[in-house]
Amino acid sequence: xxxxxxxxxxxxxxxGSLRLSCAASGxxxxxxxxxxxxxAPGKGLEWVSxxxxxxxxxxxxxSVKGRFTISRDNSENMLNLQMNSLRAEDxxxxxxxxxxxxxxxxxxxxxxxxxLVTVSS
Amino acid sequence: DIVMTQSPDSLAVSLGxxxxxxxxxxxxxxxxxxxxxxxxxxxxxxGQPPKLLIYWASTxxxxxxxxxxxxxxGTDFTLTISSLQAEDVAVYYCHQYYNTPHTFGQGTKLEx
Numbered sequence: 380x381x382x383x384x385x386x387x388x389x390x391x392x393x394x395g396s397l398r399l400s401c402a403a404s405g406x407x408x409x410x411x412x413x414x415x416x417x418x419a420p421g422k423g424l425e426w427v428s429x430x431x432x433x434x435x436x437x438x439x440x441x442s443v444k445g446r447f448t449i450s451r452d453n454s455e456n457m458l459n460l461q462m463n464s465l466r467a468e469d470x471x472x473x474x475x476x477x478x479x480x481x482x483x484x485x486x487x488x489x490x491x492x493x494x495l496v497t498v499s500s
Numbered sequence: 501d502i503v504m505t506q507s508p509d510s511l512a513v514s515l516g517x518x519x520x521x522x523x524x525x526x527x528x529x530x531x532x533x534x535x536x537x538x539x540x541x542x543x544x545x546x547g548q549p550p551k552l553l554i555y556w557a558s559t560x561x562x563x564x565x566x567x568x569x570x571x572x573x574g575t576d577f578t579l580t581i582s583s584l585q586a587e588d589v590a591v592y593y594c595h596q597y598y599n600t601p602h603t604f605g606q607g608t609k610l611e612x
Contacts, residue, residue, distance in 0.1 A: 414602075416550075424542075424550065424593055426602040438600045474549055484597055486540035488561065490549035 381405040381489045383475045388494030395465050399494060401458040401475030409453040412478040414487060415460050417471035429483045438483060465498045502526050502596050506605035519581040521608045523594035528574045538598035541570055541579045545590045554579060586612060
C-alpha cells in the first residue's frame with residue numbers, strides 16, 4: 380500500500396525557517412517524481428514544487444523560488460522541503476504527493492494528510 | 501501561467517441526479533505529440549487530502565466508481581457524476597500539469 384507521511388510543520392516567526400519531511404513507502408520511491416502542494420486555511424490548492432525521481436530536476440512556484448528548496452534521499456525514501464525566509468502568506472497545510480509517472484509532467488496519484496505550517500509572530 | 505477557471509463555484513444536486521463540473525484553461529493543455537490532455541480531477545472531502553479521480557482528462561483512476569467520468573479537450577473540460585451519492589459531497593478541483601507552474605482551479609463545492 381502506497382503511503383506518504385509528512386512531518387515537520389509547526390509555528391514559526393516571519394523570517395524564520397522550517398524543514399518539512401515526507402516518508403514514503405509501498406512503491407519504488409526513486410522511480411517517481413514527487414511534489415509539494417499547499418492549501419491555506421479554507422482556500423484552494425497551490426502547487427509549490429516538484430522533483431524528478433533522480434533528484435536532478437526541480438521546479439518551483441514563483442512565490443517560493445529562492446526561498447524554498449526541494450530535495451530527496453532515495454536511499455531513505457524521504458522527500459524534503461527546506462523553507463527559509465518564511466512569510467505570513469506561507470501559512471498552509473503542506474501536502475506531499477506522489478506523481479503517477481516517472482517525469483514531473485504528471486498528475487498526483489497519492490497525497491499525504493499534510494502538515495500545518497503557521498507563520499506568525 | 502495557465503489559469504484554470506472552474507464553474508460553478510458551488511453546486512447543489514439531488515441524490516441520484518447528475519452533477520456536472522466545468523473547467524476551462526487559459527491555454528490548451530493538449531500535447532500534440534501524444535494527443536494527451538494534461539488535465540486531472542481531484543475530490544477533496546473535509547479534513548482529508550485530495551484524491552485523484554481522473555487523469556489525462558478522461559482516464560478513471562483505479563478504484564474510482566464508474567459514475568465518475570471526465571471529458572473534453574484543449575481548453576474545455578467536464579467532470580460528470582452520473583448519479584449522485586451522499587458520499588460524493590466534497591470540493592472538486594481540476595489541475596493542469598501541461599507545464600510549470602502546475603495550476604489548479606479554484607474548486608467547485610458539491611452539496612446535496
